Amino acid sequence: MEETISLYLELKPGQKADFEVVGLAAAAFSEAVKEIAYVLDPGLDVRLEFESGTEGSLSLNAVLKVLKTRDGQRGTLLGIVIGTSIAFVGDIRQWGSTRLLDYYFPKEERLQLDSAEIDRIASACKKVTEGKIASEPIKRVYKQLDRDDVITSVGTITAPNTKPPAPVPRSEFQIRAGLIPPVETSPKSRTARSTERLTLISPVLLHVHRVWRFISPFGEFSYLMEDEKFLDDLLTGKRRLTMKEGIQITAKIETDEVFEGGVWTPKQRHITKVVKIHKSPGRPDLFSQPVKRRSRKKKND
Known part of the structure; x- marks a missing residue:
């Protein structure tokens, strides 16, 4: 290797x-x-x-x-x-x-x-x-x-x-080389923007900006849900989010970062827009009722 x-x-x-x-x-x-x-x-x-x-x-x-x-x-x-x-x-x-x-x-x-x-x-x-x-x-x-x-x-x-x-x-x-002292010229904070595909862990179904939990390609993090249209459509029933395991969304992300200890450290992640909800076929709705199968009547000889 x-x-x-x-x-x-x-x-x-x-x-x-x-x-x-x-x-x-x-x-x-x-x-x-x-x-x-x-x-x-x-x-x-x-x-x-x-x-x-x-x-x-x-x-x-x-x-x-x-x-x-x-x-x-x-x-x-x-x-x-x-x-x-x-x-x-x-x-x-x-x-x-x-x-x-x-x-x-x-x-x-x-x-x-x-x-x-x-x-x-x-x-x-x-x-x-x-x-x-x-x-x-x-x-x-x-x-x-x-x-x-x-x-x-x-x-x-x-x-x-x-x-x-x-x-x-x-x-x-x-x-x-440490021969002369550094001169501070750069800012101490910034906002990084990205588009990520996230897997939902825990939503907050309220008409307020609250933290939702997701798994991203970089690990498990909390994101402040700020897409008001998506949230309103979800809570009023205009958009359905079926409670299944492995729900994924693609969203536009803004990450507040602070420069400390020589590296940029993420402090808060914001979802500014939900671009798409991905379908997750083959996995049951966690809150759905089991479907009863109809029994077949035996034909008389």
């Missing part, structure tokens, strides 16, 4: 990076990856092998190889990649663990992770951004890269011939 994560260095056109700088930065990068791996799974035996580097933009391809395979290690490998990548993202506030998972890996692969694995990855990312994991080797990467003016930005990629989602520009190298 293996996964690839590459340290991607953008260079000035027609120039090459300093060999010593790249070598020392690669060594520090390797140490950071190993420390993040140890935190996610202390028993994980990981070997990093730098496969190749290319000119123009320099990509140092580190192959994470699990030497002893056991259950749950696929999620751990993804966690190592995301936990490392978040240290090399330009605007951390725009790139949380979930968004990085969506960027680097296919949706089908992410959906195979259970809620505990996703929480573990998010926790590791938060600790990396707070400087609680791999802080020193990450600082050394930036300190080395700052020595070479040819390097204009740095990021991470997981596939060849691609570019990082939001590379860290050279202007931030000294800040990330």
Whole structure:
């Protein structure tokens, strides 16, 4: 079992990076990856092998190889990649663990992770951004890269011939290296908008904005129901919601997030519009009465 994560260095056109700088930065990068791996799974035996580097933009391809395979290690490998990548993202506030998972890996692969694995990855990312994991080797990467003016930005990629989602520009190298203090310029809160397919757990059938409980692709959460037309149609009988197991809706979601501890943390989820109620065939109405079968009369001989 293996996964690839590459340290991607953008260079000035027609120039090459300093060999010593790249070598020392690669060594520090390797140490950071190993420390993040140890935190996610202390028993994980990981070997990093730098496969190749290319000119123009320099990509140092580190192959994470699990030497002893056991259950749950696929999620751990993804966690190592995301936990490392978040240290090399330009605007951390725009790139949380979930968004990085969506960027680097296919949706089908992410959906195979259970809620505990996703929480573990998010926790590791938060600790990396707070400087609680791999802080020193990450600082050394930036300190080395700052020595070479040819390097204009740095990021991470997981596939060849691609570019990082939001590379860290050279202007931030000294800040990330801890050589100068950061300057606060970004907002502390934001609203993220999405469309999600949700499975209903518990509704509140009242003419008020109350919290409904759903299972989403990212786990089980509470959502404030704010679609007044949907709620009114439901309570007046214009729209029927048959009480069956596994009721699903597609809805437009607004999530209030606050930037704390170096990551965007969801505080309140709102359903602003119910787009569709999906049918759930083959499952009985929980409140329906059993249908009596008519007995067949025997014909007289």
